[in-house]
Amino acid sequence: MLTIYHVPVTRSLRVLWLCNELDLPHEVRTIDFAAAYRASPQWRSLNPVGKVPAMTDGGFTMFESGAMVQYLLDRYGAGRLQPRPGTEDHGRYLQWSWFAEATYARPLGEIVNHRRAFGEGGEIPAAVQEMKDRARLCSEAVDAALQGRDYLLGEEFSAADIMMGYSVMLAQRLASIDGLANLQAYWQRLSARPAYQRAAAA
Ligand SMILES: N[C@@H](CCC(=O)N[C@@H](CS)C(=O)NCC(=O)O)C(=O)O
Incomplete structure (x- = not known):
């Protein structure tokens, strides 16, 4: 199951938007954007620089929005929403x-x-x-x-x-x-x- 750690109007929007376009099941966890929470060891274990977003796919964690988009497309997109690689x-x-x-x-x-x-x-x-x-x-x-x-x-x-x-x-x-x-x-x-x-x- 995909979990997307989200704060409205931040870059997690890209990941949610893609999941919706692809009809990918996912869980949205809205987090506290306060600097103190983002500096906590709990959040830093998901995003080492304390930024948003983060995403987990089972035991695999990601913390860069564009990389999440590309990973989801390559893993679950079945060729949708991107041209054929190498072209x-x-x-x-x-x-x-x-x-x-x-x-x-x-x-x-x-x-x-x-x-x-x-x-x-x-x-x-x-x-x-x-x-x-x-x-x-x-x-x-x-x-x-x-x-x-x-x-x-x-x-x-x-x-x-x-x-x-x-x-x-x-x-x-x-x-x-x-x-x-x-x-x-x-x-x-x-x-x-x-x-x-x-x-x-x-
Ligand atoms: N290149 C990163 C940028 C992440 C980023 O800057 N996130 C903003 C919210 S959209 C943030 O957490 N800002 C808080 C900060 O930089 O202290 C990505 O695309 O994931």
Whole structure:
């Protein structure tokens, strides 16, 4: 049985969303996001750096959201939601999946961390603006890539859209996707999916 350790609006959303798309049975355990709990030996035994999410599959533990998505697809996906490995399409799929977390979500996550560390009103405006500018560049790149297509790989939804969907959600909350019509339509399309909506309500 899969257990997903979840906090609403965090990256565990990606894993729940994927499970819903694949109809994979799973248990959701909502955890306390307080720093003290995340620093506890109990939580650190699941996520060694005290972040969210974590997932267990029987006795196997994982603590990186994109790796969880790929593991679940490879183990239980039966070829769904990703192109065949070793193809150019799969290379594109991997690139957008990694870009979503390593490049796009990074400055956005730092805005959240910065606010948490310095408190409301204690932010360094120039630092926040610099992170927003870097996120905006990513938003523009995804907007351009979506020209003439519904999803990152074309007409077919893939797990890269799940990886990216979370990052776009952060961008529209923390930076802005104003003026980026393709990205806005993409976000509307993704957030209308029943599997996303069930995950967002968890
Ligand atoms: N690359 C990691 C990032 C995990 C991450 O930054 N999680 C956030 C919540 S979405 C968190 O736990 N932040 C608390 C902190 O960094 O102290 C992943 O995708 O799992």
